[in-house]
Amino acid sequence: MTKLKGLKCRECGRRYPSSPVHICEFCFGPVEVDYDYEALKGTITRQSIAAGPPSIWRYRELLPIEGDVAVGHHVGFTPLIRSQNLAEELGVRELWIKNDSVCHPTWSFKDRVVAVAVTRAKEFGFDTVACASTGNLANSVAAHAAEARLKSYIFIPADLEQGKIVATLVYQPTLVAVEGTYDEVNRLCSEVSDKYRWAFVNINIRPYYSEGSKTYGYEILEQLGWRAPGHIVVPCAGGSLITKIWKAIREFASLGLIERPATKMYAAQAAGCGPIVTMVKNDTDVLTPVRPNTIAKSLAIGNPADGYYAYRVVKDSGGYGEHATDEEIVEGMLLLARTEGIFTETAGGVTVAVTKKLIETGVIPRDESIVICITGNGLKTPDVLYERLETHVTIRPLLSAFDRALAELKSQARS
């Protein structure tokens, strides 16, 4: 297939053949997959996509794989839900929820990137995949490696609670607990990926891995009836997702699959770890690394690799960014659950809380189409809610006891 032109440095533009390379040898800038869009024009149509499988692979012509799909046949094509109740609460006309809390198989949008990364890793002939992760990415890499019958190594800081790793260990990867600070674990993983011929999904396979996030954007556009929304609010950790949704919009527009878009992109981060939003608010392209201190663990990246590029997308699109405090994050989770019956993780709470703020402050207008990005499932991290939720009544197993309790509840509701 000829659609892949190879890799291109995002900083100096130097080109490389399609290979497991992630850093430009000259300027040490990140490299990105480059496609032959001229060759793709006319071969990809709305009909050809719609005739594809109900998964990320309906967009395979725009993904960096060359052979057959190896793993993750059922990843993606998650619901885009037209919100009635939350829209009413927020006082907006058209609100959509892109719900990756039900992404197959590990309940987060990371399945999209990992399915692409592991498929590409197999094409490159790797027999081992690896990642450094404390949560969603570890779950997904271990699951897809199991499906692909590849060996997998997951690196974690040694002080991570056991409860956090069950959803990874169940797939039986080799779990490497590294004693040391977060920074030391970080640096070690970079060195390991340099030395061993493994597919480190978010290091040497990153150019391919990150392209999987585009499918989140493609699906929004297709499910909206082949149109781009006015506003998209995206949770930001490493900053890659927001850049890839933006790339998806531009690709669909250049291929003639949607009308000329005028979408504004908004970055959502926690107040305790929001370096990208801080750049947006201070209007500076210099990212100041932070030490994360937030309940939104799945967004806790203090020195994000794509921070600068995420900032550029927000600025270039005319969007903005906002922080959410821990209290607001929980309120956001509860608001989404109460109004739409969707239990998202803390990252989703950040997105809902930030959307609410941006609407209330008039940054996002109430009469235009808005999409909020829900990227993970609340059942993985219920602990943040333990002390904030309570049962309303406890009774003995007697009908009369229930009658009394019900009468009391009703009287409380009236007063």
Add this chain to the structure above:
Amino acid sequence: MARMRVRLTFPPERIQEPVIYHLVKDFDIVTNIRRADVKADHGWVILELEAKEETLERGIAWLKGKGVKVDPVERDVIVP
């Protein structure tokens, strides 16, 4: 010899100090700068370091002691 590609982020109070000079002279580490952005109130430098593994570790520990943030060029690779 070990090689390492790192990104150094300087706090404002170290901008005027010849930090990389001392890394070369005092630790005998070979440096090769590839990209940088240094202004009055902030600075970062992406470079390759080459020396014996233990020398690199000592050099990095010294940098950290100076308040210089030392990251791999990939920045945070631990994904939550």
